[in-house]
Amino acid sequence: MTTFPDRLKALHSRTPKRVAVYLQFSGRDDYPITYDRLLRGARAYARALEREDIQPGEVVVLILQHGEDLIYSFWGTILNGAIPSIMPFLTEKLSPERYRADLSALISVTKPSAIVTYPEFETEVRAVLRDGDSIRTVIVTDSFEAQTGIDFDTLPGFTRKPEDIVLLQHSSGTTGLQKGVALSHESVFNQLDAYGKALSLSEDDVIISWLPLYHDMGLIAGFLMPILSGVPLVLMSPFDWVRAPYKLMQSVSKYHGTLTWLPNFAYNFCAQKIRDRHIEDVDLSSWRAVINCSEPVRLESHHAFYERFKNHGLRLEALQTSYAMAENVFGVTQSQLGSLPAVDEIDRETFMSERIAKNSFDGRPSMKMMSSGRPLENVHVKVIDEAGSEVSERVIGEIAIQSDCMLAGYYNRPDLTQKAFRDGWYLTGDYGYISNGEVFVSGRKKDMIIVGGKNVYPQDLEALTYEVAGVHSGRSVAFGIFDEMQGTEDVVIISEVDSEDPNEHQRIADGIRQHVTRNSAIALRYVKVVGPKWILKTSSGKTARAANKEKFLMELSEGEGRK
Amino acid sequence: MSDVIAQLSAFVSTNILKQPNRVIESSEPLISSGLIDSFSLMDLALFVEDTFGVRIEDTELNTGTFDNLNQLASLIESRKA
Numbered sequence: 001m002t003t004f005p006d007r008l009k010a011l012h013s014r015t016p017k018r019v020a021v022y023l024q025f026s027g028r029d030d031y032p033i034t035y036d037r038l039l040r041g042a043r044a045y046a047r048a049l050e051r052e053d054i055q056p057g058e059v060v061v062l063i064l065q066h067g068e069d070l071i072y073s074f075w076g077t078i079l080n081g082a083i084p085s086i087m088p089f090l091t092e093k094l095s096p097e098r099y100r101a102d103l104s105a106l107i108s109v110t111k112p113s114a115i116v117t118y119p120e121f122e123t124e125v126r127a128v129l130r131d132g133d134s135i136r137t138v139i140v141t142d143s144f145e146a147q148t149g150i151d152f153d154t155l156p157g158f159t160r161k162p163e164d165i166v167l168l169q170h171s172s173g174t175t176g177l178q179k180g181v182a183l184s185h186e187s188v189f190n191q192l193d194a195y196g197k198a199l200s201l202s203e204d205d206v207i208i209s210w211l212p213l214y215h216d217m218g219l220i221a222g223f224l225m226p227i228l229s230g231v232p233l234v235l236m237s238p239f240d241w242v243r244a245p246y247k248l249m250q251s252v253s254k255y256h257g258t259l260t261w262l263p264n265f266a267y268n269f270c271a272q273k274i275r276d277r278h279i280e281d282v283d284l285s286s287w288r289a290v291i292n293c294s295e296p297v298r299l300e301s302h303h304a305f306y307e308r309f310k311n312h313g314l315r316l317e318a319l320q321t322s323y324a325m326a327e328n329v330f331g332v333t334q335s336q337l338g339s340l341p342a343v344d345e346i347d348r349e350t351f352m353s354e355r356i357a358k359n360s361f362d363g364r365p366s367m368k369m370m371s372s373g374r375p376l377e378n379v380h381v382k383v384i385d386e387a388g389s390e391v392s393e394r395v396i397g398e399i400a401i402q403s404d405c406m407l408a409g410y411y412n413r414p415d416l417t418q419k420a421f422r423d424g425w426y427l428t429g430d431y432g433y434i435s436n437g438e439v440f441v442s443g444r445k446k447d448m449i450i451v452g453g454k455n456v457y458p459q460d461l462e463a464l465t466y467e468v469a470g471v472h473s474g475r476s477v478a479f480g481i482f483d484e485m486q487g488t489e490d491v492v493i494i495s496e497v498d499s500e501d502p503n504e505h506q507r508i509a510d511g512i513r514q515h516v517t518r519n520s521a522i523a524l525r526y527v528k529v530v531g532p533k534w535i536l537k538t539s540s541g542k543t544a545r546a547a548n549k550e551k552f553l554m555e556l557s558e559g560e561g562r563k
Numbered sequence: 564m565s566d567v568i569a570q571l572s573a574f575v576s577t578n579i580l581k582q583p584n585r586v587i588e589s590s591e592p593l594i595s596s597g598l599i600d601s602f603s604l605m606d607l608a609l610f611v612e613d614t615f616g617v618r619i620e621d622t623e624l625n626t627g628t629f630d631n632l633n634q635l636a637s638l639i640e641s642r643k644a
Contacts, residue, residue: 026622092626093597242601244621273605275612452602486602506585517597526581 001162003185004078007228009152012039020227021071024236024251026244033068038075038227040147041068045076045116046155048144052114052137056081056156059112059168059411063103063121065089066237069141070213073116078166079157085110085168085180086214089121091239091521096124098519103128106177107135109412110168114139162186168411169216169326175457180411181216181326191329191405192225194376198334199259199289201229206286208234208257210241210248217294217453220330221261245270246278249312256286261322263294263453267301268487271308285313289337293322295450296441299343299370301487316340323372323441327426329405332381333439335373342371342438355396357433357440371438379403383434388422398445399432400425447545449480451489456480456522458545461493464519468511470504471495477535479549483525490525492552496535505529528552567615567636574610575632579603589632594625611635617642 002010011018016036023031033041054060060077062084064070070086077084087106090099103125106112111134117125119140129135152158160166166188168180195201207226211218218238226233234255236247248270251257262270292302302319310316321341323333335341346357348365360366375381382390383397391397402425409417420426429446432439449456458478465476475496480489493516497508509527517523536547568589576585579599593599599607601624608619617639619628629635 092595093600239601240621243605243624245605269602269605273609275609509582513598514596517600523597523600523603 001186002189003157003160003162003164004075004166004188004228005152005155005157005160007189008035008039008042008075008079009158011035011228011230012150015230018230019232022232022234022255023066023068023071024234024240024247025067026237026240030234031068033071036150037147038071039150041072042075042079043150043155044144044146044148045073045139046079046157047148048139049077049080049082049114050156052139054080054082054114054137056160057083057164058114059083059085059110060114060116061106061110061112062086063089063115063117063125064141065118066235066239069116069118072146073141074213077116079155081156081158081160082113083165083168083182085112085170086219087170088212088214090124093517094521095518100124100128102177106170106180107133109178110180111412113137116141119143160185162189165408165411167219169219170214171326171455175460176455179413179416182408182411183329184408187405187408188220188224188329189228190378190403191220191331191376192228194378194405195331195334196225196229198331198373198376199337201225201231201259203230205231205258205288206234206255207231207259208248208251208255209260210236210238211261212238215294215453216326216330217261217263217324221291221293221324225330244278246274249274249279249282249284249309252284252287253282258286258288259291260287260289261291261293263488264292264296264298264301265452265486265488267292267298267305268485271301271304272485274308279309279312283313284309285315287314287318289320290318291320291322291334293324293331294453295488296443296482297321297341297370297372298487299368300484302370304487321370321372323430323439325428327407327420327428328379328401328403329407331376332379332401332403332428333373333375335371341373342436344369344371344435344438344440351396351442357394357396357435357442369440369442372441373439374437375401375439376403378405381434381439382425383432384422384425394433394435396431396433396442399428399430399439399441401428402426447479449478449489449491451480451491451522453488454522456491456520461491461516461520461522462543464516465493465495465512467519468495468508468515470497470499470508471512472497474543475535477543477545477548479545479552481526481549481553491522492526492528492549493524494528494530494535494548494552496530496532498532500531505531526552567639568632570614571607571611571632571635574614575599575607578610579606587632589636591632592630593632594630607635611639615639615643 021033209222211222380402431443432441461478572587
C-alpha cells in the first residue's frame with residue numbers, strides 16, 4: 001500500500017515531462033502543468049508550511065479560486081504531511097457576512113492550523129480570526145518563491161502512513177461545513193483501484209472537467225484520480241463553464257477527451273443552451289463515457305443530450321451513470337461502459353403505494369428508472385427496511401454500503417460518525433432498489449435538496465428566512481420539486497406571515513428571495529408568502545416538509561401557486 | 564426603449580422568477596441582488612439574442628456589463644445595427 005507522496009514521486013521519476021493538468025482560463029491560452037512543474041510548485045508550498053511550523057496531521061484550509069495556486073497548495077500541503085481542505089471561494093453572489101460565519105463554523109469544528117489564500121483576500125480571512133482559535137498562520141500565495149528545486153527525501157509528507165488521513169472534504173452550507181469527510185491515503189487508493197478498473201482507465205485516457213474541487217465529484221474524479229493515475233486532466237473553472245457551456249465540447253474536441261463527469265442538470269443545460277455557432281467543428285467521437293452522477297439520473301436528460309450532440313460524433317453508448325458519495329471517497333456503482341445503462345419500466349402505482357418496483361403491465365401508468373450500474377468490486381450494497389433488515393430484490397428501502405474505501409470519520413465529530421453507521425454498514429440516506437445486481441436510486445430519506453448537483457439542507461434555508469423582517473421562527477418550509485426542463489430540483493420556500501395583504505406578501509417574498517440567495521448562493525425558484533395557518537405541522541408542532549410540498553404542488557397545478 | 568424593457572421584464576418575471584405578476588422595476592438590481600442566478604443569466608442572454616438579434620458574449624455575463632433592465636436595454640440599443 002502506498003501514499004499520495006510516494007505515488008507522486010513515482011510518477012515524477014517515470015515521466016517528469018508528461019502533462020498532468022491543462023489549466024484552462026477564459027480569454028487566456030491553456031496552461032500545461034507537467035509533473036515536474038506540479039512537484040516544484042507543490043514543494044514551494046510544502047516548505048512555506050514547514051517554515052510556519054505546520055506539522056504533519058494538522059489541517060490546512062485552502063481558500064483559492066481556480067488556478068495554479070489551488071493545485072500547488074493542495075499537493076504542497078500533502079507533501080508537508082498536513083491535511084488539505086478546500087473551501088469554496090467567496091463569489092459576488094454570496095454576502096461577505098455569511099461567508100465569514102461559514103468560515104468561522106468550519107474553523108470551530110475542524111480546528112485547522114493554517115489558511116492559504118490570496119493577498120486580496122487576506123483581510124477578509126483575518127477578519128474571522130479570534131484570539132485562542134486554532135489558526136496559527138495565514139499563508140499568502142505570492143509571499144514566497146513559486147517554484148523550487150525538488151528534494152523529496154526531506155519532505156515530512158513521506159513519513160505518512162497509508163492509514164493516515166490525507167484530506168478532508170466538506171459539503172456546503174451551515175450544516176455541511178460541520179461534517180468534514182476525512183479520508184485516508186489507503187481509502188482513496190482502494191477507491192481509485194476499484195473505480196479505475198470499472199472504467200478500464202488507462203494512460204490513453206484524457207479527462208475533461210469543469211467541476212469545482214470542493215465537491216467530491218470534482219475533487220476525486222476530476223482531480224485526484226487523473227493526477228494519481230498518470231491520466232492527463234483538462235480543467236476549466238465552473239464559473240467559466242456556466243457562462244459558456246460550449247467550452248466543454250470544444251475542450252473534448254481539442255484534447256480528444258475520453259471521460260467526463262456531469263451532474264444530471266448539466267445534460268439539460270448543455271442540450272438547451274449551446275449555440276450551433278460555438279460547436280461547428282466540434283468532434284465528440286473520442287468521448288468513451290460521459291458519466292451522470294451526484295443527482296438523480298434521468299433518461300430524458302440523456303436523450304436530450306444525445307439528440308443535441310449526435311451530429312458531432314457523440315455515441316449514445318457514451319452516456320453512462322454512477323452512484324457516488326464522498327463518504328465512500330466517490331463511486332459506489334458504475335454502469336458498464338460501452339453499453340447502455342439498464343432501464344427499468346415500473347408500475348407507478350405499486351411504486352408509490354407499496355414501495356415495490358414491479359415491471360409495468362397492461363398499459364398501466366409506468367415510469368422509467370435508469371440504473372446507476374453495479375457496485376464496484378470493493379463495495380457491498382444492500383437495501384434495508386426501517387428495522388435494518390435486508391429486503392428482497394425490487395423492494396424499495398434505504399441503501400446501505402460497506403467497502404474498504406469508507407471515510408475514516410467525520411472530522412472531530414465522532415457523534416455524527418457513529419450515527420452514520422448501523423451494524424457496520426454506512427446508511428446513505430438514499431432510497432432505492434436492486435434488480436439483477438443493478439442499483440436503482442429512487443429518492444431520499446433525508447430531506448436534502450439536490451440542486452444543480454449541490455446538496456442543500458432545507459433547515460439551513462428555513463433558518464435564513466427567519467432573519468427577514470415579518471417572518472417568524474418555525475413558520476417557513478423549504479423543499480425541492482423536480483423541474484423536468486432543467487433536469488434538477490427547483491427550490492421552493494413557503495413562509496407564513498401574520499398579514500393577509502397581497503402587497504405585503506410580495507414585499508416579504510422579495511426580501512426572502514434576496515436574503516436567502518445572498519446567504520446561501522442558492523437561487524430560489526418559487527417563494528410563496530402565505531397568511532396564517534397555511535403551513536401544515538405534525539402533531540409535535542414540527543413543519544412537515546413532505547405534506548407541505550404536496551399541498552404546494554396541488555395549488556400549483558390548480559394554477560393558484562403562481563401568485 | 565420602454566418596449567424593450569417591457570419585453571425583458573416579462574421574460575424575467577415569467578420565465579426566470581415564475582411570478583408573472585411580479586413587476587420588475589427598470590432600475591432594480593438583478594444580478595447583485597441574487598434575483599437572477601448564473602444559470603438563468605444564460606437564459607436571459609439567449610432570449611436577448613433571439614428576440615433582439617443582439618449578442619452578449621459569455622465573458623460579459625456579469626454585473627460589470629449590466630445589473631438592471633435600464634442598463635441591459637441600453638446595451639441592446641447600442642448594439643442594434
